[in-house]
Amino acid sequence: MSSFSSSFSRFVRELLAPPGEVCLTCGSKTKLVREWPGICRRCAEAIPWIMRPRCLYCGRGIGCPDCLRPDARQRSFIMNRSAVRYDEVMREWLAQYKYRGHERYASLIVQMLGQAFVRMQQEITYLQQHPGTRRGELWRPDLITYVPVSEARLAERGFNQAQVFAEGLGRLHRLPVAELLMRSMHTEKQSFKTRLERIQSMRNAFECIPENFRIYEMGGSGIDHAAPGRARILIIDDIYTTGGTINACAEAIRQYARQKVGADPEIYSLTWARS
Numbered sequence: 001m002s003s004f005s006s007s008f009s010r011f012v013r014e015l016l017a018p019p020g021e022v023c024l025t026c027g028s029k030t031k032l033v034r035e036w037p038g039i040c041r042r043c044a045e046a047i048p049w050i051m052r053p054r055c056l057y058c059g060r061g062i063g064c065p066d067c068l069r070p071d072a073r074q075r076s077f078i079m080n081r082s083a084v085r086y087d088e089v090m091r092e093w094l095a096q097y098k099y100r101g102h103e104r105y106a107s108l109i110v111q112m113l114g115q116a117f118v119r120m121q122q123e124i125t126y127l128q129q130h131p132g133t134r135r136g137e138l139w140r141p142d143l144i145t146y147v148p149v150s151e152a153r154l155a156e157r158g159f160n161q162a163q164v165f166a167e168g169l170g171r172l173h174r175l176p177v178a179e180l181l182m183r184s185m186h187t188e189k190q191s192f193k194t195r196l197e198r199i200q201s202m203r204n205a206f207e208c209i210p211e212n213f214r215i216y217e218m219g220g221s222g223i224d225h226a227a228p229g230r231a232r233i234l235i236i237d238d239i240y241t242t243g244g245t246i247n248a249c250a251e252a253i254r255q256y257a258r259q260k261v262g263a264d265p266e267i268y269s270l271t272w273a274r275s
């Protein structure tokens, strides 16, 4: 079926169905699950969760040659975790939101991120018994931030999906969200570059926004609650591919914090999908 006729038949089904009883993702008229906004049992069961990462570093569900490369050992973030594998279905869900502006996907994706966040909290609490974490208390970041998009991309799309996800997660878990970063130059589309080219072009692609950083220097709701110099910052993005983007963001934050605040925060990342 062509995508026009499938979206047309979905449209017709939506017209005929009682409200709230059509699955957002497959379009079938059926009972929706309670755990995930807008989707049916069959779609919920097909979500390719990464329940147990094989790679403890980047959170991949399968064996991971990437993290064994020498350059991976110099990464500036502690770990990444992702909610799902980026399979065909997840690719379609994200595209529905990101490129077609189908807003109901945002709350679905945010809920999914929320669940992955809880798993991440449990895992880190178990793995490191962080010095700043008292016994019986779950690990928490002091601050959430997100990967920025370029001005051009923002103008074209109207929103930054990473920001929407970060703010949604912040609301779900009552964590402060701050826009710490901006793109320092327009980075071209990544799709046609080799792995090495991507990593190189990502270096220096981000810089910190001084005004927004200053809020946290002065206190308020963020970094001042952490152990001195070891604030924990969680970066949110939609997809983790090589880790180059997250690493460049982490580097920019740490460099800025070292120079301006005299602190070296711990950087973690959580992305919706791991490609």
Ligand SMILES: [Zn+2]
Binding pocket: 023, 024, 025, 026, 027, 028, 039, 040, 041, 042, 043, 044
């Ligand atoms: Zn469905």
Ligand SMILES: [Zn+2]
Binding pocket: 055, 056, 057, 058, 059, 060, 064, 066, 067
């Ligand atoms: Zn890995």
